[in-house]
Amino acid sequence: MRKAKIIGFLTSAAIGVGFMAASAAAQSDEGARCEAVTGARFDASNVTTLYHEADAKAGLPAYCEVTGTLHPASGSSIGVVYRLPMNWNGKLLGIGGGGWAGNVTLQAAAEGLKAHYATAQTDGGHPGTQPWDLEWNTNPEAVTDFAYRAINRTTIAGKELIKAYYGRAHQRAYFQGCSTGGRMALMEAQRFPTDYDGIIAGAPVYSLQVQTSAVLRNNGFAKPGAGFNEAQLKLVNDSVLKACDAKDGLADGLITQPRACSWKPSVLACKPGQSGDSCLSKAQVTTLDTMYAGVRAPDGSWAQLPLSKGGEAGWGMFISAAGGGTTANTGGGLPGLTHLVFGDRQIDYAKLDPNKDVPEARRSAFAKAYEATNPDLSGFFAHGGKLILWHGESDPGPSPVGTLDYAKAVAKGDAKGAAANLRTYLLAGVGHCRGGPGADIVDMLGALDKWVDKGHAPTTLVATRTDGAKTRPLCVWPQVAHYKGKGDANDPASYSCVTGAKE
Numbered sequence: 001m002r003k004a005k006i007i008g009f010l011t012s013a014a015i016g017v018g019f020m021a022a023s024a025a026a027q028s029d030e031g032a033r034c035e036a037v038t039g040a041r042f043d044a045s046n047v048t049t050l051y052h053e054a055d056a057k058a059g060l061p062a063y064c065e066v067t068g069t070l071h072p073a074s075g076s077s078i079g080v081v082y083r084l085p086m087n088w089n090g091k092l093l094g095i096g097g098g099g100w101a102g103n104v105t106l107q108a109a110a111e112g113l114k115a116h117y118a119t120a121q122t123d124g125g126h127p128g129t130q131p132w133d134l135e136w137n138t139n140p141e142a143v144t145d146f147a148y149r150a151i152n153r154t155t156i157a158g159k160e161l162i163k164a165y166y167g168r169a170h171q172r173a174y175f176q177g178c179s180t181g182g183r184m185a186l187m188e189a190q191r192f193p194t195d196y197d198g199i200i201a202g203a204p205v206y207s208l209q210v211q212t213s214a215v216l217r218n219n220g221f222a223k224p225g226a227g228f229n230e231a232q233l234k235l236v237n238d239s240v241l242k243a244c245d246a247k248d249g250l251a252d253g254l255i256t257q258p259r260a261c262s263w264k265p266s267v268l269a270c271k272p273g274q275s276g277d278s279c280l281s282k283a284q285v286t287t288l289d290t291m292y293a294g295v296r297a298p299d300g301s302w303a304q305l306p307l308s309k310g311g312e313a314g315w316g317m318f319i320s321a322a323g324g325g326t327t328a329n330t331g332g333g334l335p336g337l338t339h340l341v342f343g344d345r346q347i348d349y350a351k352l353d354p355n356k357d358v359p360e361a362r363r364s365a366f367a368k369a370y371e372a373t374n375p376d377l378s379g380f381f382a383h384g385g386k387l388i389l390w391h392g393e394s395d396p397g398p399s400p401v402g403t404l405d406y407a408k409a410v411a412k413g414d415a416k417g418a419a420a421n422l423r424t425y426l427l428a429g430v431g432h433c434r435g436g437p438g439a440d441i442v443d444m445l446g447a448l449d450k451w452v453d454k455g456h457a458p459t460t461l462v463a464t465r466t467d468g469a470k471t472r473p474l475c476v477w478p479q480v481a482h483y484k485g486k487g488d489a490n491d492p493a494s495y496s497c498v499t500g501a502k503e
Contacts, residue, residue: 030051030062030064030086031051033064033165034049034050034051034064034065034066034084035049035051037049037064037066037161037164037165039068041160041161041164041165042068042157042158042160042161042164043070043157043160044068044069044070044080044157045068045069045071046067046068046069047066047067047068048066048067048068049064049065049066049067050064050065050067051063051064051065052064052065054086058110059110059114060110060113060114061085061086061087061113061114061116062085062086063083063084063085063086063113064083064084064165065081065082065083065084066081066082066083066084066161067079067080067081067082067104068080068157070153070154070157072149072153073141073144073149074141075139075140075141075142076125076141076142076144076145076149077125077126077142077145078122078123078124078125078145078149078150078153078154079102079104079122079123079125079127080104080120080121080122080123080154080157080158081104081109081120081121081122082118082119082120082121082158082161082162083106083109083113083118083119084118084161084162084165084166085113085116085117085118087116088116088117088118088166089115089116089117090168090170090171090172091117091118091170091171091172091173091174091449092117092118092119092120092155092158092159092162092170092172092173092174093109093112093117093118093119093120093173093174093175093176093445094119094120094121094151094154094155094158094173094174094175094176094188094195094196095108095109095112095119095120095121095175095176095177095181096151096175096176096177096178096179096180096181096182096183096184096185097122097123097124097177097180097181097184098131098178098179098180098181099130099131099132099179099180099333100124100131100132100133100134100146100180100333100336101123101124101126101128101129101130101131101133101180102121102122102123102124102125102126102146102150103121103123103129103181104121104122104123105121105129108121109121111445112176112445115445117174118158118162118166118170120154120155120158121154122150122151122154123150124145124146124150124151125141125142125144125145125146125149125150126139126142126145126146132333132336134333134336134337135336137336137337137340138339143340143366143369144369146370147187147366147369147370148187148191148369148370151175151184151187151188151192152188152191152192152195155173155175155188155192155195155196156195159173172197172198172449172452172453173195173196173197173198174196174197174198174199174200174445174448174449174452175188175195175196175198175199175200176199176200176202176444176445176448177200177201177202178201178202178203178204178433179202179203179204179205179397179398179432179433180205181202182201182202182203182204182205182206182398183201183204183205183206183372184372185199185200185201185202185204186199186201186204186206186372186406187206187372189201189377189380189385189387190372190374190376190377190380193377193379193380193382193383193385194379194383196385197383197384197385197386197452198385198386198387198388198448198449198451198452199380199385199386199387199388199448200387200388200390200444200445200448201387201388201389201390202389202390202391202433202444203390203391203392203395203397203398203400203403203432203433204372204389204391204398204402204403204406205332205397205398206371206372206373206398206402206406207362207367207371207372207373207402208334208341208361208362208367208370208371209301209302209303209305209358209362209402210305210332210397210398210399210402211331211332211333211334211337212303212304212334212352212354212357212358212361212362213294213302213303213304213305213332213399214318214319214331214332214334214397215331215332215334215349215352216295216303216304216352216354217291217304217307217319218319218320218324218325218331219325219349219350219351219352220287220290220291220304221287221319221320221321221322221323221325222320222323222324222325222350223283223287223323224283225281225282225283225284226281226283226284226286226287226323227284227321227322227323227324228284228321228322228323229277229322231277232277232280232284233312233313233315233321234312234313235268235277235278235279235280236265236268236280236288236312237310237312237313239263239267239268240255240261240263240309240310240312241253241255241310243261243262243263244258244260244261244262244263244309244310245310247260247261248428248480248481248482248483249482249483249484249485250483250489252470252489253429253437254310254428254429254437254438254472255308255309255310255393255428255429256393256428256480256481256482256500257480257500257501257503258308258309258310258311258393258394259306259308259309259401259501259503260500260501260503261309261310263309264289265280265284265285265288265289265292266285268280268285269281269282269285290304291306291307292306292307292308292309293306294306294399294401295354296354297354297355297358297359297362298355298359299359301362302401302402302405303354303355303358304354305398305399305401305402306399306401307396307399308393308394308395308399308400310393310394310429311393311394311395311396311429311431311436313437314394314396314431314435314436315396316396317396317397317431317432317435318332318396318397318432319396325350331349332397334349334361335347335349337366340364340365340366341360341361341364341366341367342357342360342361342364373406375406375409375410375412375413376413376414377410377414377417377418377421377422378414378417380421381414381417381420381421384452385421386421386422386423386448386451386452387421387422387423388422388423388424388425388444388447388448388458389403389406389407389422389423389424389425390403390424390425390426390427390442390444391403391404391425391426391427392426392427392429392430392431392432392433392434392435392436392438392440393426393427393428393429393430393438394428394429394430394431394436394437394438395430395431395432396431396432397432398432400426403424404424404426404477404503407422407424407477410422420457423457423458423476424476424477425442425461425474425475425476425477426474426477426480427439427440427442427463427474428472428481430463437470438463438465438470438472439463439464439465439470439471439472440463440465441463441464441465441466442461442462442463442464442474443461443462444461447461458476459476460473460474460475460476460481460492460497461473461474462474462492470490471490471491471492472490472492472495473492473495473497475497476497477500478499478500478502478503479497479498479499479500480497480498480499480500481495481496481497482495482496482497482498483495484496
């Protein structure tokens with residue numbers, strides 16, 4: 001009996017040693033294959049490769065990192081990074097950038113790599129990760145790259161590299177981005193409809209309306225007596241929540257439909273003899289009315305997109321509500337684009353005119369290249385493409401109103417195509433891409449993959465928070481989640497999806 005145990009132990013040990021040896025050999029083979037990658041495989045220069053072993057703590061598989069530069073035109077220099085995992089799932093994941101930059105970081109690729117996607121990233125046609133750096137825009141080719149070409153060429157080259165590296169073509173291609181990445185996502189669907197089978201566009205900064213809104217909002221708060229200190233913003237936020245938080249059946253610090261909230265700033269107007277942080281001046285009331293309503297240009301389009309009621313506590317991320325007139329992002333970077341959108345005309349951004357300046361900026365050649373406003377997705381839908389649009393309701397940068405406007409425009413032009421291939425989600429209390437008091441973590445990629453690969457169109461999704469404080473269902477717009485009146489507030493089963501107020 002003892003002899004059998006010893007033999008069994010030795011056999012197991014031998015198998016273990018054999019497995020480790022095989023694993024080491026496989027890693028050695030993968031490392032050699034990674035080192036063998038050259039620019040000839042995907043028409044790139046300055047190619048470097050680095051093999052990364054699996055990182056169990058981070059949940060990352062072993063992968064080959066390929067860095068290079070693409071030159072689709074003279075003067076164009078598109079930096080790309082591809083991460084090619086062992087045990088590849090057969091799919092490509094393109095990843096968008098943020099601000100006025102691309103994103104080639106491992107952090108951005110991690111979600112896809114953990115699921116064994118081959119990931120494709122670009123610097124957008126210029127190096128650097130500073131979101132408000134616009135020095136590159138004096139190069140016309142760099143402008144074209146950032147506007148639309150970089151993502152497309154990164155995708156084409158990535159598909160070529162994948163086929164050469166794995167010996168087979170990809171089965172599916174998805175793109176995921178938020179903010180600028182959301183604009184890139186829509187640009188792909190509009191200009192290059194066959195690049196991707198499925199696209200996720202979060203909080204898309206898809207038109208210069210986001211930048212003009214940033215300037216006009218700051219200018220509004222900078223008017224005499226119109227600025228707010230933190231205590232006054234809290235006063236407003238508390239009053240809004242008291243009036244509208246429970247409209248969805250649950251008082252949880254989140255407003256499910258901000259635009260259906262009938263609260264008026266005038267309820268906080270100072271009475272005779274009243275002042276300080278317990279009430280609002282006439283100028284403050286007027287300014288808030290404008291912030292929630294927005295400002296239209298002469299053609300009816302938005303010059304200043306509306307802000308959502310209930311999101312006041314997060315406005316400081318992009319807005320100088322105190323009345324300083326400037327923020328770290330300098331009005332979304334619009335002053336850095338002056339020569340592209342206004343030519344040689346001098347612009348006083350403190351007096352930006354929504355009736356003259358905003359329409360002029362949006363008629364510029366730059367806007368025509370940069371804006372991803374075309375609602376015609378017939379080519380993308382005909383290709384079988386699926387699009388998930390999403391936006392945080394408390395976003396102080398790009399407004400969820402802009403995303404809803406785009407979803408409505410797509411449906412107006414192609415109701416059947418939109419019904420079959422487009423899903424829109426609004427996340428209550430969530431700020432710009434992440435943050436805020438709402439539940440901001442959603443497996444959009446998993447939902448998209450099931451939709452494209454298995455034909456299971458997404459319905460109600462589940463959103464959580466990193467701290468575990470909230471779990472909420474996400475209904476397909478125009479439906480909204482309504483608490484049933486009983487049950488755990490963090491159990492999605494305690495909610496039903498109902499048709500919300502028209503917006």
